[in-house]
Amino acid sequence: MTGMQTLHAATTLMTIGLGLLTGQAHCSQTPAADRVLTGGPISTLSVSAPEVRALAMRDGLITAIGSEEEIARTIGPDTEVIALEGRRVVPGFIEGHGHFLGLGDARMQLDLRSATSWAEVIAQVAEATRRVPKGSVIRGRGWHQEKWTRTPHGAVEGLPVHNALSAISPEHPVLLRHASGHMLFANQCAMELSGLDAQTPDPPGGTIVRDADGNPTGALRERAAALVAAAEARARPIPLADRAEAAMEECLSKGVTSFQIAGTSLRTASAFKAMALAGELRVRLWVMLNEPVEILARALPQARVIGVGDQYLTVRAIKRTIDGALGSHGAWLLEPYSDLPDTHGLRLLPPAEMEAVASLALEHDLQLCVHAIGDRANREVLDVYQRAFASLSEGEVPGARRRWRIEHAQHLDPDDLPRFAGLGVIASMQAIHCVSDGPWVPSRLGAERSATGAYRALDLLRSGAIVIQGTDAPVEDVDPLANFRAAVTRRMNNGEVFGPGQRMTREQALRAATLDAAHAAFEEDIKGSLEPGKLADMVVLSHDILTLPADQLGRARVELTLVGGEIRYRAPDSGGTRR
Secondary structure, eight states: OOHHHHHHHHHHHHHHHHHHHHHHHHHSSSOOOSEEEEEEEEEOOOSSOSEEEEEEEETTEEEEEEOHHHHHTTOOTTOEEEEOTTOOEEEOEEEEEEOHHHHHHHTTSEEOTTOOSHHHHHHHHHHHHHHSOTTOOEEEEEEOGGGSSSOOTTOBTTBOOTHHHHHHOTTSOEEEEETTSSEEEEOHHHHHHHTOOTTOOOOTTEEEEEOTTSOEEEEEEEGGGGGGHHHHTTSOOOOHHHHHHHHHHHHHHTTEEEEEEEEEOHHHHHHHHHHHHTTOOSSEEEEEEOOOHHHHHHHTTTTOEEEHHHHTEEEEEEEEEOBOOTTTTOSOOSSOOSSSTTOOOOBOSOHHHHHHHHHHHHHTTOEEEEEEOSHHHHHHHHHHHHHHHTTOOSOSSTTTTTTOEEEEOOBOOGGGTTHHHHHTOEEEEOHHHHHHHGGGHHHHHOHHHHHHHBSOHHHHHHTTOOEEEOOOTTSSOOOHHHHHHHHHHOBOTTSOBSOGGGOOOHHHHHHHTTHHHHHTTTOTTTSSSOOTTSBOOEEEESSOTTTSOGGGGGGOOEEEEEETTEEEEEOTTOOOOOO
């Protein structure tokens, strides 16, 4: 019998026995719980009772926490009792920064994350051409040249040239998104369909990577990806509901109960609202809008909604992107790249637009969340925030009430690090990027800049800033346990540790993905900790991530995911729970 089968056998016995003992008393007193978890440990993140042994819930809310004996009094004849048998329970994980529909999309195209060479990418595309009708678009995501074991033959700036890819896909447009999401690779067919050739100029905020003769290699940085929009338009549209369903399945299997969406349109937000009202969302969504200022100005304040559909949808933030990614040489730096000294990266947001969106956010009491990876980008955003807050009279920390955020805050000049706490700006970070990208970061920044400015999560915490964690899915796996492991170990795939002095404690890492992430969305009163009156969103883990040796944290898996008191995911070997 598996561990989960044992858990559910115990559940059945406890339900029968305790229900018979306590059911009559609750018929005339307080309504009995719908479901009880007992035999902890249960991490509540409550100040008064940070760890308890049992918890009761009813009508989607937590009704009581305490000892096994105390919670036994809430059990009635129809209460389902889950015997934890020492398994750790934590609040439902909150994805602090991700791309929800992108996660769904990623499950419906080629997954290139595991490729260790350009040849493996080509092999996946070649196999797809044999099963996809000619003329159909082949899409993929997740390749990263810095994670390959060898540089492709004839590479330009470390990136492949399209020739070999085009040779095996002459009648299929191929579009392969970089792991960072900030670069696209197109084959010859896709470029021809879109009219992209040697005479096509670089667009503002984008770069066409070219060979020595000026011909496009197929690599398109940032806004240059829009140059193959004609080929992209040929892709068969996937219904939003299907993409959302795929994303929810993935999230729930990983223990993610809430997802902070880093940018979407008003139209998509409206679709999410309809799904929330219809009871079709199983993961709670918090949305940043990324429409142009003039469109948002007309749509607000109607577009701002809080807790629609029993707290399944909130739209209360604006998203902007000021620079690109470090992996694609798009992050905006104060000093040139060490491995590409003729560039500082790309600024993607004009100063006037940055100021305008800050004014709009203040006017409508919206959070402003700006993607900034490079140290120059982070400084520019902090400067804009400081100017915006200068007009406020809201205490010693001028932006604390606004809870504006910098998404990624990946590489900081040491002088700018204390400004987060001083301004009340939240750092929305991704520990998994550190261990995933760490092996090649020094090649981009050099050893000194990497050591003093890259992924400084603990320094930010020590300065008094709020740091939250996410995965940037589908850039990385949406798995919060892998992200937790990255935050507390900083151990890269090559076995080395990136910046060991920046390792978070387990409690800090757990808070960053739960209660602090809820705070970053103005939702700490309803989620993020397991306390009476809060939403019954929680996860049962196979192992105790707070005590398991660091080198064994990878053993922990999600066994149950509960959202609003309902079991939304059960591990495949768990068997059936019966009342």
